[in-house]
Amino acid sequence: MSDFAVVGSGIGGSAIAALLSAKGYDVVLFEKESYLGGCSSSFQRGDYTYNTGATTLAGYEEGHIVKEVFDTLGIVPNLIETDPSIVVLHGDKTTPRYRDFERFFDTLDANYPHAKNRAFWELIHKINDEFYRFDGHYYANANLFAKTKSLFSFAPLFWKFKKYLLANAQTFIEDFFGTLEQQYRQFLESQVLIVAQAPLREINFFTAALALAYTFNKNYYVMGGFSTLFDTLVSGVKNVRRCSEIRSITRHENHFELFTKTQIHSAKKVILNSTVYDSGKLFHDGDVLGYYKKHEKLDNHQSSFMLYMTIKSEKSFHHHYQIIHDAPFPHTLSQALFVSFSDKEDIQIAPKGHYSITASIHTDSRF
Numbered sequence: 001m002s003d004f005a006v007v008g009s010g011i012g013g014s015a016i017a018a019l020l021s022a023k024g025y026d027v028v029l030f031e032k033e034s035y036l037g038g039c040s041s042s043f044q045r046g047d048y049t050y051n052t053g054a055t056t057l058a059g060y061e062e063g064h065i066v067k068e069v070f071d072t073l074g075i076v077p078n079l080i081e082t083d084p085s086i087v088v089l090h091g092d093k094t095t096p097r098y099r100d101f102e103r104f105f106d107t108l109d110a111n112y113p114h115a116k117n118r119a120f121w122e123l124i125h126k127i128n129d130e131f132y133r134f135d136g137h138y139y140a141n142a143n144l145f146a147k148t149k150s151l152f153s154f155a156p157l158f159w160k161f162k163k164y165l166l167a168n169a170q171t172f173i174e175d176f177f178g179t180l181e182q183q184y185r186q187f188l189e190s191q192v193l194i195v196a197q198a199p200l201r202e203i204n205f206f207t208a209a210l211a212l213a214y215t216f217n218k219n220y221y222v223m224g225g226f227s228t229l230f231d232t233l234v235s236g237v238k239n240v241r242r243c244s245e246i247r248s249i250t251r252h253e254n255h256f257e258l259f260t261k262t263q264i265h266s267a268k269k270v271i272l273n274s275t276v277y278d279s280g281k282l283f284h285d286g287d288v289l290g291y292y293k294k295h296e297k298l299d300n301h302q303s304s305f306m307l308y309m310t311i312k313s314e315k316s317f318h319h320h321y322q323i324i325h326d327a328p329f330p331h332t333l334s335q336a337l338f339v340s341f342s343d344k345e346d347i348q349i350a351p352k353g354h355y356s357i358t359a360s361i362h363t364d365s366r367f
């Protein structure tokens, strides 16, 4: 019997499986696909590799969580820094999101002039900078004591950013700027959507500020495709089972049984990193089903429509573009497309002179 069975090899599942293995626990990681990484994976078709969803890696720098996990495991991933981390194409305007504040700001201010621009973007930069200097906050819900203690760990953060946490992002931005051109509004809205995964009206200003600031942090291109990152991440996990979908889980007094199509596996504890709104279907246990039922209303059905393609070209491209359209694309939740190109030198992904491209747009999963 394993100590832990982890279901799903997304960044959450792979990281926890690797960290527990490094602590000496007996861990089994189940993944239904043949490749690891979930929404941050890559898959192969013929001579080409395509990133499935995520194409930029953030958080790999001092004080950020991704770097902390890799450092703890003693792994150095094969990355190249990408700057500008994204180039925004909006009608006749091109705005590269450089990491350097002044370099970014010059073009931003020329493209979307406003008297309050400097004050606004300096505030965004400051919130981001101050936030990443905080540490010691964590969330645990093993019992009431752990929950309360972890909630208290957020107190300094809450007091510091209370003003922004309690303000609706759309209202705050409207009040801050007074009047705002429609195009500038679209720029801000589209930039926030790809990080916060929600429109300004649905989030607080603190979340929006961190979303707008993500390009001031280091962003990376993953050489060889995202799944190579996960192959490295779980290299210390002894038992990784690909093409193994967990179909149901039964709870017993001191252990769990996990059923694939052909096998039954026993584990003392289960960690679910399967898609959250599907996880309830794995159980027949009334308590667990009730838990998922209670949280069903939080599902906003947000999803992505993906397009994978290859081009042959001698031209040079940036790694990532956001293309903002005047109006929402039909049957989607956005008026912006995110388009990512493989690196010219990344011949593991596409032969020389070719690019592998992943394009995405937000959609409603019920559609």
Ligand SMILES: Cc1cc2nc3c(=O)[nH]c(=O)nc-3n(C[C@H](O)[C@H](O)[C@H](O)COP(=O)(O)OP(=O)(O)OC[C@H]3O[C@@H](n4cnc5c(N)ncnc54)[C@H](O)[C@@H]3O)c2cc1C
Pocket: 007, 008, 009, 010, 011, 012, 013, 030, 031, 032, 033, 036, 037, 038, 039, 040, 052, 053, 054, 055, 056, 057, 058, 244, 245, 246, 247, 273, 274, 275, 304, 360
């Ligand atoms: C189109 C798109 C673009 C994105 N771009 C970026 C980006 O550029 N940068 C960034 O940082 N983030 C990006 N994200 C977000 C990022 O990809 C996700 O936040 C992250 O991958 C989620 O990881 P996770 O561990 O929560 O789970 P997931 O990635 O959802 O992984 C869940 C895993 O569980 C597996 N699974 C599900 N059910 C079962 C089962 N019953 N049995 C076994 N396995 C199962 C799935 O196959 C999957 O591998 C993007 C997301 C999308 C969709």
